[in-house]
Amino acid sequence: MGASASSLTHSLRTVLNSFNDLQRHVAHQLGLGLNDVTALEHLVRRSDLGPADLAALLGMTTASATVLVDRLESAGHVQRRGHPEDRRRKQLVVTEHAQDEVFRALAPLLEIHRQIDLFYTDDEKAVIESYLRRVSQGYDQHVRGGADAGAPTSTPII
Numbered sequence: 001m002g003a004s005a006s007s008l009t010h011s012l013r014t015v016l017n018s019f020n021d022l023q024r025h026v027a028h029q030l031g032l033g034l035n036d037v038t039a040l041e042h043l044v045r046r047s048d049l050g051p052a053d054l055a056a057l058l059g060m061t062t063a064s065a066t067v068l069v070d071r072l073e074s075a076g077h078v079q080r081r082g083h084p085e086d087r088r089r090k091q092l093v094v095t096e097h098a099q100d101e102v103f104r105a106l107a108p109l110l111e112i113h114r115q116i117d118l119f120y121t122d123d124e125k126a127v128i129e130s131y132l133r134r135v136s137q138g139y140d141q142h143v144r145g146g147a148d149a150g151a152p153t154s155t156p157i158i
Contacts, residue, residue, distance in 0.1 A: 008131070012135060022109070023037060023038070026102075026105050026106070029105045030101055030102070030105055031075075032075075032077075035058060035060075035068060036068060036071065036072060036077075038058060039054055039058060039065075039068055039069075039072065040072070040077060040078075040094060040098060040102065042054060042057050042058075043078060043092050043093075043094045044094055044099070044102070047091070047093065048091065049091070049092050050083065050089050050090050050091055050092060051065050051066050051069050051090060051092065052065070054068075054069065054092065069092060072098075076095055076097050076098070077094065077095055077097070077098035077101075078092050078093060078094055078095060078098065079092075079093045079095055080092060080093075081093055
């Protein structure tokens with residue numbers, strides 16, 4: 001990091017690097033590729049996604065996303081179902097088996113988070129949450145390519 005980077009920025013970068021390592025570790029534990037795990041994360045968060053939606057979220061072609069979905073379906077991690085509102089579309093649903101596997105892989109991490117959470121007061125957690133929310137907003141704005149993509153537009157949370 002450059003001399004102008006704050007210790008907070010440095011710490012955030014360290015967390016992001018650790019999270020990248022963690023994603024690779026979880027993918028290895030589940031016997032999946034990193035894109036497969038990222039796809040499952042999107043599908044767990046949003047139940048309305050189809051293959052084309054997933055392709056856009058992953059930054060890949062629909063053909064590549066179809067191959068990825070075929071792989072996840074063959075492994076028993078997702079099912080294609082008819083979309084409830086559009087007969088032409090397919091909806092991707094994470095299977096209970098996949099949800100159970102992911103939960104087993106992440107359960108130790110959830111406990112780590114719980115233990116860390118107990119260490120801070122409510123006021124300290126509010127400051128940390130505010131910082132992380134603003135960083136996330138800044139990242140989202142940058143990705144969307146806003147006029148002033150580097151700075152969150154919202155007012156401080158606290």
